[in-house]
Amino acid sequence: MFTLDDLVRLVRDELALPLPVNGAVPDFDHALNWRSVDLVRLVLAVEKHTGHRVPIAELYRRRNLRGVHDLYTATATAAGSADPGSGTRRTAAGSPAAAAGPLPGEGYEDLSLHGWFARSAARHPDALALRVAGQDLSYRALEQAVEHLAGRIAERPGGRPGRLGLLCSRTVSTYAGYLAGLRLGAAVVPLNPEFPPERNTATARAAAVDLLLCTAEDAELAERIGRETGIPHLVLPDTPGPGESADGESADAGRAPGSAPGPDDLAYIIFTSGSTGAPKGVPIKNRHVSAWLSHTVPYFEAGPGSRFSQTCDLSWDLSIWVLFVAWASGAALVVPEKAELLTPVAHINEDAITHWFSVPSSLSMARLLGELTPGALPTLRWSLFGGEPLTVDNARAWQEAAPGGVLSNVYGPTEVTCTCTTYPLPADPADWPDARLGSLPIGPVYPALEWVVIDERGRRSQEGELLVRGPQRFDGYLDPAHNTGRFARWSEDDWAPFEPGEELTDAHWYRTGDRVHTEPDGTLVYLGRVDNQVKIHGFRAEPGDIEAALRRHESVEEAVVVPCVTADGTTELAGFHLGPETDREQLLAFLEKQLPPYLVPRHLVRLPAFPMNFNGKVDRRKLSEEAFDLIARYG
Secondary structure (H helix, E strand, O other): OOOHHHHHHHHHHHOOOOOOEEOOEEOOOOOOOOOHHHHHHHHHHHHHHHOOOOOHHHHHHHOOHHHHHHHHHHHHHHHOOOOOOHHHOOOOOOOOOOOOOOOOOOOOOOOOHHHHHHHHHHHOOOOEEEEEOOEEEEHHHHHHHHHHHHHHHHHOOOOOOOEEEEEOOOOHHHHHHHHHHHHOOOEEEEOOOOOOHHHHHHHHHHOOOOEEEEOHHHHHHHHHHHHHHOOOEEEOOOOOEOOEOOOOOOOOOOOOOOOOOOOOOEEEEEEOOOOOOOOOEEEEEHHHHHHHHHHHHHHOOOOOOOEEEOOOOOOOOHHHHHHHHHHHHOOEEEEOOHHHHHOHHHHHHHOOOOEEEEOHHHHHHHHHOOOOOOOOOOOOOEEEEOOOOOOHHHHHHHHHHOOOOEEEEEEOOHHHOOOOEEEEOOOOHHHOOOOOOOOOOOEOEOOOOEEEEEOOOOOEOOEEEEEEEOOOOOOOOOOHHHHOOOEEEEEOOEEEEOOOOOOOOOOOEEEEEEEEEEOOOOOEEEEEEHHHOEEEOOEEEOHHHHHHHHHOOOOOOEEEEEEEEOOOOOEEEEEEEEOOOOOHHHHHHHHHOOOOHHHOOOEEEEOOOOOEOOOOOEOHHHHHHOHHHHHHHHO
């Protein structure tokens, strides 16, 4: 019998997680303010002790100790004499989505971002366009909702907004509102209700937002932003349609103003995560998006019958990739509940997802849960991973689970419109390139773009910083002050970083800040950030090189190396890793055979999980700031 007291001991003693208390006793009903990965750790620990797996999605909704125990009791009762955990396994709800080839082969027009959606709606009106919150909308129905909302927005005092803030949860109105803003020629500025209010307020102010769209559950936050900035807001209905307006009055579809946005009009403004400094506003124009979609849609074989899963929040540009490759091609966008993303294999199968794009951390989560069994993902035709290095072990596990599809490692800064390189892995892992540099290649740069790799002196180099220019490159940051040092003039005999007061032109290269290695055939391998380099005892150290060495050890699944500063101001290296327990001295000896002494981390610590930022990437800054606390706790 697994009691509540047993659960408390498990949380406190084995997992060392913060235990909610009421006075001196555990509070079983208090919300667990843990990270998603800690909830997963709890589920696995309960399964280890009892043989029964609590359904993670339900736990995500309950999030208190009594809920955990109730779910365990229900699971154990339902399982009866079944094998441990078998009662919680979910299977595919249908057959794989129909295969779909690329769009028709005629030349692409220079369409606006909304224009790509409108073309799909005209060609495939009855195809599924959106599945969210238990509702399915065809392209015809979604377009009607978009026209209706666009009309209501334009009728408000002040008329059509120039910049439309989107502060919304996952509802039909959110996506109709997004498209309605584009329909009106507004630049959409996605905000994130889960971010601190101060950050959303600062973002809305910096982007000069004219109007905030919000859902009812986010109205209070919209009001707070409005009090501090003067920005009005409009609360959207849960299910907008031609017969229902945002304020409850009847309305007809198709009342949106008729002028279409042009190629030089802004489509959206995304703010960077701030993981490499202060968040910066990145304005992307319709012509940038059109150049990117013209390559991406046919390359990834998107079309009617394809289904894309939205794996991240709208405030990150990975969502742009998913939404608009789907809608530009006549495919369906499937928006899962966040809880469903904790069990990606079940979600992919139940919704017959054909195209998956996420950070590799979600792949690691599926491996942690033991879900990536061979053939577990039969519906997938394309699996894309980006935002972090993709390791060989993770890629091999996913490839075995989705043998009928293509696994591709992709890369692209927000400033170059979502993605600019792609490396599809061969079907047989025996044919994969040597990952001697720690992760798999990110691929060649898209053919419409120019690129060069330079060393610190601006000379062409096999290894160094990647520079890119071409039709996907943005025209500069929202705040021109951020352009300084981020662009450059470059030719074989000239090199000069962009300076204040200089005119930014199409001839300037964007400096990605990313270090890459160039293979003879033009394939690039990601090495790390230029600004991650640190000085250790006077020597320059690249954490990515040390991480690559750590990953080569058989017991290391993931590795992150960060600098940490001691009380006397000395900079040391701390290497954090995931995977099974391993002897620290043995791991040190392994590294000493590969690295010079100054590159061997002073601290090597195995963690249960890495901290993540809002975009699902490893939070290196937090690891560095809390390094000594983590060393004391886990070292």
